Amino acid sequence: MGWRRLGRYLRALEDQGDLIRVTHPVDCYLEAGCIADKLVKNGGPAVIFEQPILADGTISEFPLAMNLFGTRRRTNQALRVEKPNEIGLKLTELMKPDIGTFVKRPWKAWPLAKRALALPPKKVRKGACQQVRMANPNVTKLPIPTTWRLDGGPFMTLPLVVTKNPENNEHNLGMYRAQVFGPKEVGLHWQMHKHGAEHADANDGKMPVAICLGGPPEVMFSAIAPLPDNLEEYMFAGMLGEQRLRITKCLTQDLWVPAECDIVIEGYTIPGETRLEGPFGDHFGHYSLEGLFPVLHVTAITHRKNAVVPMTIVGKPPMEDGYLGEAIGEAFLPVLKFQHRDVCNVFLPLETGFHNLAIVASKQRYPAQARKTALGLWGAGQMMFLKSIVATGPTHNVKDLDALLDILDQNVSIPEDLVVLDDMVADQLAHAAPVEGIHSKLLIDASTQRQQEGANATIEGIEGITQHRWLRPSMLVITTRIEGGPSEFENTEVNNEEAAKAQREKISQLMNSIWQLKDSDNIRWLFITDDSVDLNADDAMRTLLWQLFCRFEVKRDLHFSEDGHRICWDATAPIPSKEGAVPVRRWPAVCLHDPDVQKKVDTWYDQEVRTWA
Secondary structure, eight states: OOOOSHHHHHHHHHHTTOEEEEOSOEETBTHHHHHHHHHHHTTOOEEEESSEEOTTSOBOSSOEEEOTTOSHHHHHHHHTOSSTHHHHHHHHHHHSOOHHHHHHOGGGGHHHHHHHHTSSOEEESSOGGGSEEOSSOOGGGSOOOBOSTTOSSOEESSOEEEEEOTTTOOEEEEOOOEEEEETTEEEEOOOTTSHHHHHHHHOSSOEEEEEEEOOOHHHHHHHHSOOOTTSOHHHHHHHHHTSOOEEEEOSSSSOEEETTOSEEEEEEEOTTOEEEEOOEEOTTSBEEOOEEEEEEEEEEEEEOTTOOEEOOOOSSSSOHHHHHHHHHHHHTHHHHHHHSTTEEEEEOOGGGTSTTEEEEEEOOSSTTHHHHHHHHHTTSGGGGGOSEEEEEOTTOOTTOHHHHHHHHHHHOOTTTTEEEEEEEEOOTTOTTSSBTTEEEEEEEEOOSOOOOOOOOOOOTTOTTOSEEEEEETTEEEEEEOOTTOOOSSSOBOSOOHHHHHHHHHHHHHHHHHHHTSTTOTTOOEEEEEETTSOTTSTTHHHHHHHHHHHSOOHHHHEEEOTTSSOEEEEOSOOOOBSSSSSOBOOBOOBOOOOHHHHHHHHHHHHHHTTTOO
């Protein structure tokens, strides 16, 4: 059976020593998020801050919980599975039941029937989430963290946002970050591709919205799951919890919400009303900058007794959302394979922010089958946001990143095995895209085994190179200093045409200098990035993955040699400009903690947590 409520999951973690309580006051401004980041980066426990300090200096009556899903083991425990693919296997059984077996042995159909009976939600008159109603609704009394220095304010980062289709009243449960503007105003960052935005566009009057905080882990997972359009999140939560999800009607809005949530914020949006939201330190490791988004006007706040407010932190991978993302990928792989029969395996590395790279193992019975498989996946739900896909053969281990370098080195013939699709759909948060919501995509076909020679060139003495490293015999990465480049610490909002031109010229000069070297014909892959990364550091490969895929725009940053058989992949942070062949929008800063707060947290961690394991 499912957890039923968040408190049960928290008690289970605490009983097994996988949750710590911080009893001294901790500031919701920067400090709580920094602690959570420290814990997740070190594989540490979940944490409950029992005395979170609010913006006005008072202590919130609600504890703040973070890092609830910050390891693979905790994520699996939250889902009550040994492996996440168990979820997808159950879904595919519902999608295509084994009728032949059930006719011959009807008793074997009972587990499937029981699963189906758990799908429809159960309406109850009053939920635990309504045990207490705030006399004067005030969102600022909730412990909502401000995680990063340049964040526009406090953000709810695990909000379960409930809307409904005005045409058929079907409810949608999505997870869209929510910025606290004031006691009764909240910014809703639902992107143009999401159901919340679709419902708002279809409404011609005030639209009811509810933000739920807390509740059973299976409900949180349902809010971020890439479900088929004919499967509602409430139904999926029932399947995960193996019991019908209890829902109750809001007190002031015509919406049904999960009855076991900890807190419910009720309100409405007004058609056409927007407000500047952001910046926000986002899951790509950079800030998503300000934009205009709808405003929720709060009409009521209810909560259960002893409510706990769960939040997460997103930023430079790996982060807690990465473990949730990995679980989603594994959980829905059986469904993906059911819908796309050529797929053998798929992996989205958390280091690349998920939407930037997918490694796909495909059946390979006929020529170009792997390409056909990859192209089909770009039409599969949220996979439409993927920037790059590497298509491999059926036996390739998609999770082995060393094996990825091997097949790029040996199996890719340039340019024949590269397919570029210009002006395609992008995640609205993709800051490297030249236009919001539009970017180019790259398909690398590495499915055909080849034997290719490596390079035998020496690059010592080339001006402008800070470091270099051979990743494979045909694969060279160099770092360089870009004068006037974007600061990691501040958002770059103003175009600098002179510096941008100098950057383009320097990349061209380095590229040509290397490709003109003796015996350089087989340097088929040349990667250039900033010297902010130390190529000899222990975490160099993780940082390189992040830079190469999060900063890179295919149409702007992929350059071919004159003979067309070599490519240069420019991953230096681009300088905002309109005069290049492809424009560069304002460039966001990197998510970095305040140094003083980081020092304080490091000291606390060394004294209180380092010996936790």
